[in-house]
Amino acid sequence: MAIRRAGSCVLALVCTLAACTSGGDEPRSTAPQRTPATSAGESAGALQQRRAEPGAPGIGDPYYPEAGNGGYDAQDYDVSVRYDPDSGVLHGDSTMTARATKPLSRFNLDLRGMTVESVHVDGVRTRFDREGAHELVITPERAKAGNQRFRVRVQYHGTPERTASGLGSNGWHRTPSGGAFAMGEPPSASFWYPSNDHPRDKATFRLTARVPQGWTAVSIGREEQTTTRDGWTTSRWVEPEPVAGYLTTVAIDRFDVTRRTLDDGTPMVNAFAPGSEDLRPEARRTGEIVRFLESRFGDYPATTTGGIYLGADIGYALETQGRPTYDAGATLSTIVHELAHQWYGNEVSVSSWADICLNECFASYAQWLWDEGKEGADLDVKYHKTVAAVTEEFWDPPLYDMGAGDEFQGVYGKGILAMHALRRQLGEEAFWRVMRSWPREHREGNASWPEFERFVERIYGRSLDGFFAEWFHRSGLPDEQYLYPGTLSN
DSSP states (O other): OOOOOSOOHHHHHHHHHHTOOOOOSOOOOOOOOOOOOOSTTOOHHHHHHSOOBOOOSSOSOTTSTTSSOSSEEEEEEEEEEEEETTTTEEEEEEEEEEEESSOBSOEEEEOOSOEEEEEEETTEEOEEEEETTTEEEEEOSSOBOTTOEEEEEEEEEEOOOEEEOSSSEEEEEEOTTSOEEEEOSSOOGGGTSOBOOSTTSOEEEEEEEEEETTOEEEESSEEEEEEEETTEEEEEEEEEEEEOGGGOOEEEEOOEEEEEEOTTOOEEEEEEOTTOGGGHHHHTTHHHHHHHHHHHHOSOOSSOEEEEEOSOOOSOOBOOTTSOEEOTTOOHHHHHHHHHTTTBTTTEEESSGGGTHHHHHHHHHHHHHHHHHHHOOOHHHHHHHHHHHSOGGGGOSOSSSOOTTOTTSSTTTHHHHHHHHHHHHHOHHHHHHHHHHHHHHTTTEEEOHHHHHHHHHHHHTSOOHHHHIIIIISOSOOOHHHHSOGGGGO
């Protein structure tokens, strides 16, 4: 998830102390074969025998009831876009491969704005409607049986939109050099391709991007090939591991691209837009940061690394999968934060947005771990100085179930202190078991904050109800026994 750099004086103070930053023929599918489990307690045969009904227009997140969609599991997106920076118009041709989780008479995709030209389901031209702000309602000629795999191709065009969010803005951004990029949270993917735009439904992702010669398109995943012909440059990017929609991106600019590999062969691509040159020294430390984080969290979980360095200053960075996207205000600490998300937020994604501390509290604490490991910082001293310096309002936001629209209020400041207090409560051996085993045991999946609490208690061997209630569920300064556990009481 992104780091907010603009904010209250309280947040600025904590950041200082914590060293943080504020139409053609229907294509033949080559999607990887993923076979998720059927609905709990229901056999494949029982699913197939049920009467077909519409898929839900939301995935079930109480904070954002219309986010994502129900009735199917997206397995792969194969997205093709053509973008001309001069006109600002994007032409898209996207195919989603999915599996019906129940018999479907119709289903929805999320797509914001854009003009839909046509929809095909399994090669057959299909009726569609637009409802609300982003619902693309698709009614196939024949209902889809439970567990049936199907493919949806959508052709569309338009000028992508951008909307305000708690971070600043989500969606399609233009850069000072005339380029553009997709970036945002919670929603992001639906601004530029039709998708099930909620992290609960992760899928593999492939992008073919076509831009005028002289421009470069960069995305997540492995760079397969780039060719230039008839004045247009086409590049192909493939992410073979499941990814949440908001962690996909395309960035178009006059990039200077450097390509290297880490010692273990992991490809590293750094793309620098005009205006981002000052970040090259920090970018050169990407491999060092990955190795440091591996020493704390276990093997690097992404298929690639590197970064997309923008010339625009939009107030936050985002942990786009394997290749985070950084605005012009990024720092070395920002890079540490976004790469830590590859374990916490990307490898293990939230079940609902109420669980955001699983992303942000962990990645923010990684910045303190860097200071401890690389700069020799005494984190207990840093903790005490921070507690003494912050105002009463600093303690107000709960870190779990904080309310829709308030997800990013406390996780970057209070979240750091909560993680350090948890470390001192558990002790070193148990804490590091948690940090290493949590992403490994939830690989490529989703989890909730209550699941994390039960996970920690299982490793610790006793109840932590009081600690979790004081730090994560309630507003206000934690009780002294939980504020100063372990060595913090000295």
